[in-house]
Amino acid sequence: MVYDVIIIGGGPAGLSAGIYAKRAMMNALLIEKLGVGGQIIKTHMLENYPGFPEVSGMELMEKMEEHAKKFDLEIKFTDVRQIKDGGDVKTVVTSDDEFETRSVISWMLGRTARCAVSGI
Numbered sequence: 001m002v003y004d005v006i007i008i009g010g011g012p013a014g015l016s017a018g019i020y021a022k023r024a025m026m027n028a029l030l031i032e033k034l035g036v037g038g039q040i041i042k043t044h045m046l047e048n049y050p051g052f053p054e055v056s057g058m059e060l061m062e063k064m065e066e067h068a069k070k071f072d073l074e075i076k077f078t079d080v081r082q083i084k085d086g087g088d089v090k091t092v093v094t095s096d097d098e099f100e101t102r103s104v105i106s107w108m109l110g111r112t113a114r115c116a117v118s119g120i
Contacts, residue, residue, distance in 0.1 A: 003029050003101040006092050008080050011038025015064045015073075017105050022071035029099060030068070030075045031092065037061035 007017045010032030021028035032038075040046075043057030052060060068075070076094075083104055084091040092099045 001027070001100070002089055003027050003099060005029075005103045005105060006031060006090075006099055006101040008092070008104065008106045009038065010036040010075065012040055012060070012064060014038070014105070015061075015068050018073040018075075019064075019068050019071055022068075022073050028073060029101070030073055031080055031094065031099075032075065032077055033079050035077065036065045036068075036075065 004026040005017075005021050005028050007014045007021070007028065007030045010030055014030055014032070015036065018028055018030045035041075037057070038061075040057040041061050046052065046055050046057060046060060049055060049060060076096075078094040078096045080092060080094050082093040084093065089100050089102060090104055092101060092104065
């Protein structure tokens with residue numbers, strides 16, 4: 001199977017991209033290394049996040065994950081090792097498998113450690 005889009009990173013930006021992709025009827029896969037939420041789950045209290053005057057990072061991500069599941073966003077928990085650019089079809093290589101896609105969206109900017117993925 002060739003996905004329309006693979007989203008790397010399960011924080012707020014990655015989940016938002018996944019929700020919008022699924023709403024657009026795209027075949028989308030979100031890949032997250034550890035768990036949905038990214039670094040925001042470590043935040044005790046967020047103030048003035050759109051739609052939430054006050055919310056914890058964990059609560060916000062639970063709501064965003066629930067929203068993504070409503071649209072049947074496929075989520076895999078694995079480590080991305082490499083992205084191979086084959087022109088129209090890219091291959092995302094993980095520690096478990098390889099996935100083909102027409103496009104890749106990467107939301108790994110919030111990571112504290114340097115990304116060890118070749119090809120990006």
